[in-house]
Structure formats: C-alpha cells, structure tokens
Amino acid sequence: MSGRTAVLSGVGGWLPPRLVTNDDLAAQLDTSDEWITSRTGIRQRFVVTPGLSTSGLAVEAGRRALASAGTASVDLLVLATTTPDHPCPATAPEVAAALGLGEIPAFDVGAVCTGFLYALASAASMISAGVAGSALVIGADTFSTILDPGDRTTRAIFGDGAGAVVLRAGTAREPGAVLGFDLGSDGSQADLITVPGGGSEHRSNGLPDAEGRFFRMQGRSVFRNAVTRMSESCRALTQRVGWPVESVDRVVAHQANSRILAAVGSELGLPQDRLVVNLDRVGNTVAASIPLALTDAVHSGEMAPGDRVLLCAFGGGLTWGAAALELPRLSAEPLPAPKP
Amino acid sequence: MSAAQETLAGLLVTKLGVPAEKVVPTAAYKDLALDSLALIELTMLLNKELDISLGDDLLQGGTTIGETVELIDSQGVRA
Numbered sequence: 001m002s003g004r005t006a007v008l009s010g011v012g013g014w015l016p017p018r019l020v021t022n023d024d025l026a027a028q029l030d031t032s033d034e035w036i037t038s039r040t041g042i043r044q045r046f047v048v049t050p051g052l053s054t055s056g057l058a059v060e061a062g063r064r065a066l067a068s069a070g071t072a073s074v075d076l077l078v079l080a081t082t083t084p085d086h087p088c089p090a091t092a093p094e095v096a097a098a099l100g101l102g103e104i105p106a107f108d109v110g111a112v113c114t115g116f117l118y119a120l121a122s123a124a125s126m127i128s129a130g131v132a133g134s135a136l137v138i139g140a141d142t143f144s145t146i147l148d149p150g151d152r153t154t155r156a157i158f159g160d161g162a163g164a165v166v167l168r169a170g171t172a173r174e175p176g177a178v179l180g181f182d183l184g185s186d187g188s189q190a191d192l193i194t195v196p197g198g199g200s201e202h203r204s205n206g207l208p209d210a211e212g213r214f215f216r217m218q219g220r221s222v223f224r225n226a227v228t229r230m231s232e233s234c235r236a237l238t239q240r241v242g243w244p245v246e247s248v249d250r251v252v253a254h255q256a257n258s259r260i261l262a263a264v265g266s267e268l269g270l271p272q273d274r275l276v277v278n279l280d281r282v283g284n285t286v287a288a289s290i291p292l293a294l295t296d297a298v299h300s301g302e303m304a305p306g307d308r309v310l311l312c313a314f315g316g317g318l319t320w321g322a323a324a325l326e327l328p329r330l331s332a333e334p335l336p337a338p339k340p
Numbered sequence: 341m342s343a344a345q346e347t348l349a350g351l352l353v354t355k356l357g358v359p360a361e362k363v364v365p366t367a368a369y370k371d372l373a374l375d376s377l378a379l380i381e382l383t384m385l386l387n388k389e390l391d392i393s394l395g396d397d398l399l400q401g402g403t404t405i406g407e408t409v410e411l412i413d414s415q416g417v418r419a
Contacts, residue, residue: 039377219380220376220377220396221380221396223380224384224396227384257377263384
C-alpha cells in the first residue's frame with residue numbers, strides 16, 4: 001500500500017453486565033468446568049441482560065474507542081455483526097446516532113467471526129480511496145440471543161461483547177498504518193457454521209421462523225478449517241507485506257478456542273507467547289473478539305508500540321482473513337469486569 | 341513397524357502427550373483420554389505427515405490404534 005493509508009488511532013471494548021462461569025453452566029447442563037476448560041480454554045463469558053442488545057454494546061465500545069483516539073467525531077461507521085438489533089434496517093446508523101456522530105455513512109458488515117476484519121478492510125479502503133477521513137469500526141455480537149439453551153457446546157463457547165477501533169487517514173510509513181489485508185471465503189462450506197432458519201430461504205419454502213432459529217456448527221470441520229485458513233492467510237499476508245513470519249511480534253487471532261490458537265501458532269512456527277489470549281475471560285465473542293483482545297493487550301501493556309501485529313480470523317461463510325500493522329502508541333481503558 | 345504405525349505412534353507421543361507405553365494396537369482413543377478436538381488434530385497431523393486425506397469424522401473415540409493403521413494403509417501408505 002502506498003500514498004494515503006488508514007492508521008489505527010484508538011481502541012476500546014465493552015462487556016455486558018452478566019457474568020456466566022463454567023460452574024453456572026454446569027448447574028444447568030450436562031457439563032463441567034474441567035470439560036469446558038480442557039476443550040476450549042474458556043473459564044467465563046458475559047451475556048446481555050434483558051433490554052440490552054447489540055447496539056447497546058456497540059455504543060459503549062465505540063465511545064471508549066473514540067476516547068482512546070482523543071476524538072468525538074468520525075466520517076464513517078462500519079459495524080460488524082451477525083446479531084443485528086433487527087433484520088432491517090442495519091444497526092450501524094442507530095449506533096452512529098446514539099454516539100452523536102451526526103449524519104455520517106454507517107452500515108453493517110456480516111462475515112460472522114471474520115466480520116471485524118471485513119469491516120476494517122472496508123473502512124480502511126474507504127479512507128485510502130478518499131471517501132472518508134476517519135472511521136469508527138466496531139465488532140459487536142450478542143450470540144447468547146441465538147444459542148440453543150440446551151446445547152452445552154455452543155453455550156460454553158460463546159459470549160457477548162463489543163470491541164472497536166478508530167482509523168484516520170495517514171501514510172503507510174507512520175506507526176499504526178494498516179499495511180495490508182488478506183481476505184477470502186468458501187461458500188461451498190456454508191453449512192459448517194449456520195443459523196439455518198429465519199431468512200429468505202426458509203420463508204420462501206414456507207417453513208416457520210421457529211424452525212432452525214438457533215446457531216449450530218460442526219466442531220471438527222470448523223477446527224480443521226479454522227487452523228488451516230488462519231495460518232495460510234497469515235502466511236500469505238506476511239509475504240505480501242515483506243515480513244518474515246518469525247518477525248511477527250504478536251498475533252491477535254479470533255478468540256475461537258485456545259486449542260485452535262495453539263494450533264495456529266504451531267502451524268506458523270511461532271512461540272505460543274506471541275499469540276494474544278483473552279478468551280479465558282470473555283469466551284468467543286464473534287465479531288467483537290479481535291478488538292476486545294487488542295484492547296485487553298494494549299491496556300495490560302502486553303503489546304508495545306512498534307510491535308509487528310497480525311490480526312487474523314476465521315468464521316462462518318466460510319470466511320477468513322488477516323491484517324498487518326505496526327502498533328502505534330495507544331491508550332485503552334480496561335475492559336469492564338462485571339461481577340456476578 | 342509400518343510407516344503408518346511409526347508416524348501414528350510418534351505423533352501420539354510427541355504432539356498429543358500420550359505416554360509411549362499406552363500406544364498399543366488395541367488401545368482406543370477414548371482410553372487414551374483423546375477428545376474429539378484431539379482426534380481432528382491427529383487427523384490433520386496424519387494427513388500432513390503422510391500426504392493422505394482422512395475425513396474429519398473418521399477417527400472416533402472407539403477407534404483403535406490398530407484400526408487407524410489399517411485406515412491409513414488403505415489410502416496407500418505402506419512401509
């Protein structure tokens with residue numbers, strides 16, 4: 001990338017107030033803390049309370065990212081979500097209004113767990129093209145609203161949350177410049193991660209909305225695809241931006257499962273401590289996971305200015321992607337730590 | 341020991357932490373404390389090491405090490 005480039009200037013995240021521990025799930029379902037922790041690395045997650053939906057989480061994360069960037073206004077808002085407030089319209093305009101951002105362009109992007117990277121690429125491209133001078137990119141999801149209450153696997157994995165970043169126009173040579181993307185999809189495997197009902201296909205076939213309304217995924221094939229696609233995407237992007245893989249300081253991968261993260265690190269030949277991990281505290285928060293992990297790592301000092309950072313994700317679609325940047329000097333508020 | 345047997349035993353011990361003395365043909369994966377994600381990890385490692393294409397759901401908890409060697413051999417890997 002040359003010329004006008006999007007530069008990262010702020011990060012923030014937010015978690016809803018209700019904490020659900022593994023023991024809480026074990027009290028309702030045939031599972032245990034040991035079973036969940038050994039299979040996923042997740043110890044707790046947060047879920048929305050009645051009345052709180054995706055837009056509410058997105059607004060809080062957006063507010064924190066704007067504060068981190070030291071600005072109250074942006075030219076564009078892109079929201080990645082699979083759980084919008086309504087099927088129509090998009091949630092992004094309501095979030096922009098609630099944040100007092102004025103009549104800026106605002107739209108949703110749907111790429112499930114890769115959504116944040118697709119949204120980041122959309123916003124960064126619009127900045128490079130001169131369509132916008134700055135952007136708020138939010139990943140927000142409330143998967144607790146689409147999970148089968150009786151499914152011990154998905155209920156253990158997913159949590160609700162929102163994370164956001166602010167981009168501004170700059171040059172490729174300055175710290176925080178988003179140096180490139182690798183994005184892809186494979187719709188022939190759409191069935192691996194799906195909410196089968198509630199859309200035009202079921203309605204056109206006369207099927208009731210209640211049928212197939214819950215999220216489901218095929219664990220083993222998802223695991224294989226996640227590891228392969230994320231590591232291949234990271235490898236392809238490092239080649240494109242001219243970084244030897246071993247020179248990458250931190251990988252902020254979609255927080256799907258600790259064993260997927262370990263396998264990605266191993267495929268890339270990177271020591272495990274280069275992978276940022278916060279899923280033990282928040283679970284898999286879908287589109288929110290990368291900006292939440294980034295916020296956590298910036299706040300804790302786990303990532304330092306100048307670090308070569310790869311963001312990478314894999315999700316339903318199938319979709320996958322990676323982004324490369326050198327971390328600028330940033331400050332981030334700590335993620336809220338709601339109590340039971 | 342066939343190439344398949346040797347590779348499988350090596351991966352179980354070095355990558356999946358199974359004690360070497362437990363790697364015997366009659367042992368089933370559930371007896372080795374390998375869960376479904378460990379079995380897809382093993383499948384991916386075998387496919388990569390031996391250049392074969394075992395399906396994602398082929399290895400189950402009840403599958404034994406001996407049966408796995410037969411599955412691999414049926415894909416044309418022989419010592």
